[in-house]
Amino acid sequence: MFTGFYARDAPPSGILDAATIAAQGLPTDSLTPQLTISAGILSAVATLIVLFRLYGRAVILRVVGWDDYCVIIAAVLALGLTGTMFASAHYGLGQHAWMVGYANIEMILKYGYPLHILYILSLGFSRSSLLLQLIRLAPTPRLRKAFWFLFGFSTCFTLAAFLSHALICKTKPYLFWESKDPTADVRTGRCISYGTLQLVMGVINIFTDFVVWLSPLQIIYSVRLPRSQKVGLFIVFAFGGLVWISAIVRLYYARVAAKMISENITVDPTYRALPIALWSNIETHIAIICCSIPTLRPFLRRLLPASIIPTSSSRSRSRYRANDQSYPYELEGVEQFKKLKPDNTAGTSRERVVDV
Template structure:
């Protein structure tokens, strides 16, 4: 007779990932909602330059919020549970949630990366850099469409996915597994390309090395997004050999899907948030002399005027009287009128001109607006 020590260990069917799923979902939804709201405020009211990249980022964030909500709903029915703990009545709604998560993840990451890439088009007007961005855009759109269509075509009609996934109309599990493994590798490649692009671009910007380092640090956070994609891929690999623990590992994989997207959203919003910090918390950057338009402590506010700004002219102390302006940068050519090609800039600057550091604050905002408005 075999001893109790030789007996197979008992499977704990009560194990689940509910706490992790709701913690990641709710925590990041709240955090990124605040980040997105601050970005919209900065771009709409401070910079007054809401652009295509902002719209793409908002769409991507909404889709990722939907992904988190779908995962949390699915956890009620079986995502994050042991297979033996899932009842027959919960199987169909759980599989529906899994099918939706595949579509939402692909779409959300596609929009978030396109927002970052669209933003890059403003950074560097050099032709070869723009072509590099267009190439990564093409790669990202192609991968997103292929992944989206692959998820839709996994079962034909799609309802077979949650009614009879083993029917002839559905792709067998082995090819599906290989498809998502290859997709995971290509997704990591896209992430790496996306976060490496700003590095050569910064060398062409008229920014100090300190500010270039700060910007690189912001996009360096993209390493966290790449790391999340790698962790997610490791769980995708484990799914190929999982049986009873399949939906436990699936919950981990889906959680890392959302983390990857949320980190990417934060990286994309960080440049817009920096101008809010400089405006409302200037001490963070070592300055305390920028004043709000509504602040009574300002000596006086500069009047709004429309003046052409020549790109080959450095900002001097005499330019402190320039306040809010619309200008056309014509690449070093003197005034050519509003119909000529150039870079449209809109700045809103309020400051205490009696301060010796005002020129530095103006320079910071000028550099930032040039950084965000290049097209």
């Protein structure tokens, strides 16, 4: 999509020698380390957290749910996304175009095609994982129905975004990276406008992330918990706000890139396109981390002393024994959501322990 000259007197290869770069006063700095370092660190952290989650649930609790399967798929797709970014960095993403050349620019765009698809799918499965957790924990049927609606909406949106990007040039995806005139391709109907697609999907994505990642706060507010635990849970799930903040920043840079394409501005595309990949990486991995942190309690309970990660309170156990109720098993482990339910027969209140 990016062709043409981006520096004065550029040779056919598009790569300028050091003397020409110095004579024209062109910059030679690189943003590539920002991408590779952040992608490597976030990928490692997200993978470890998912492994800790699976150890706690599959090995310790011996309970694995659909939310765990979703986060596994999201993590695998995120690893693919990270690999794609490293491959793009190898060809010069983050460097100035006059140091990269036309052939490498085409390779970067070629990797940009699966990068968009992996980003969409990984984010979609992360949202599904969180929503499936919320459906299980919803204290009322009304909330459960609301979360099922959000799950259906998120699934439909993910599918629509996937198909829109996969078929951006219909049955000729190679036009995404080989097109000589993207504007003409859009005008003749050969491709969908990249800018319009990014704007529409980006706005819906931000709205969906905003609703989904703030939904747990409703459950935390409606259940009975010690104040310290409730504040901690508020902080953990509010941290998910970084997901939609990252989506906003990514949309801004995607719009900048779309403007460059629509106006055939080909000045330094490899340098200017890096923020899109950077923020896509941040958003994807933060989503995986945030939907997994609340499920780490079984692992942390095994790893750390009981004084640091307390188990179920003796008060709750004695309350159940007093009412001749068997103490509810810890279903899935992280934070115990304790909701008071009226006991019409005993005239007292009893606690129900539901784990994430």
